[in-house]
Amino acid sequence: QDPFLHLTGPSRAIVCEEPVHVEIKLKVKAGTESEDIALMTRVWYYSGKVSCTLYTPVVGGLCTMVLSSEELHESVQATIVGIRLRVPEETPSLFKNGGRVVCFSLPRKGRPRKGRLPNSTHPLFRQVVLQDGAMTSCSKGYLNLSRHVVSVKLCGTLEVVIHANSQSGAIKGEVSIKAQKCNITQDVCHLGDSELEITVAWSRLVQDKLWISMEGSEEV
Structure with a gap:
């Protein structure tokens, strides 16, 4: 099966002249929102000091997720x-x-x-x-x-x-x-x-x- 979680956003380009915080929430959907099971909640801080970064949080001790980013100048x-x-x-x-x-x-x-x-x-x-x-x-x-x-x-x-x-x-x-x-x-x-x-x-x-x-x- 496809191991990737596909992003549907952002809806516009992100200008990172200031630090960017990315909040990550991963849930298992159930019948209603109150019944959803939360696997992970993390906040990723990007300061723009490097052009390419990899962030690897652990998901509920079961697996890992790799979040990659790239900064494009001009x-x-x-x-x-x-x-x-x-x-x-x-x-x-x-x-x-x-x-x-x-x-x-x-x-x-x-x-x-x-x-x-x-x-x-x-x-x-x-x-x-x-x-x-x-x-x-x-x-x-x-x-x-x-x-x-x-x-x-x-x-x-x-x-x-x-x-x-x-x-x-x-x-x-x-x-x-x-x-x-x-x-x-x-x-x-x-x-x-x-x-x-x-x-x-x-x-x-x-x-x-x-x-x-x-x-x-x-x-x-």
């Missing part, structure tokens, strides 16, 4: 607005055995050649899972993703890798999307004989609380 926020099959009718057959959509940021200089993307265990290239397992779509062919927002180095690229499971094995498609300061870009990922259109909205990050307050006062 980054922008990429919102995956949608991934759509250009022929919507192909969705049920293409992803009937499930699939996987992941992405990660790469520096533009020294990128690996196509088909040679770095392994997800490499400390500098953490894969962000957008969807894994059952793949469903709406009537217009857009895939339902569990996560939409990632951070990308401004001088780099957003790498999107899509897998579709089949009885004969998984097929994979990948596309490199150049980071932008703003605007919306569209790229095509070829998955076997199918084409998926990927739409990404780019935006700069809010730098500090003072900037927010100043912008808010001007709008009022």
Whole structure:
């Protein structure tokens, strides 16, 4: 079975000019919330002193959980607005055995050649899972993703890798999307004989609380 717990957030990029506290709660769901069994409650403190960190808390003395993070300097926020099959009718057959959509940021200089993307265990290239397992779509062919927002180095690229499971094995498609300061870009990922259109909205990050307050006062 898949050993990973997949995050559905955050809903925006985290700016860590100040220390960040991540609260971790792991429960076994029961009939009602009051009957849930708490396995672990931890608070992880990130000060931004290192670019890549691993935090390994023990879950109820039964197992361990590894939480990894990476700090991207001079980054922008990429919102995956949608991934759509250009022929919507192909969705049920293409992803009937499930699939996987992941992405990660790469520096533009020294990128690996196509088909040679770095392994997800490499400390500098953490894969962000957008969807894994059952793949469903709406009537217009857009895939339902569990996560939409990632951070990308401004001088780099957003790498999107899509897998579709089949009885004969998984097929994979990948596309490199150049980071932008703003605007919306569209790229095509070829998955076997199918084409998926990927739409990404780019935006700069809010730098500090003072900037927010100043912008808010001007709008009022």
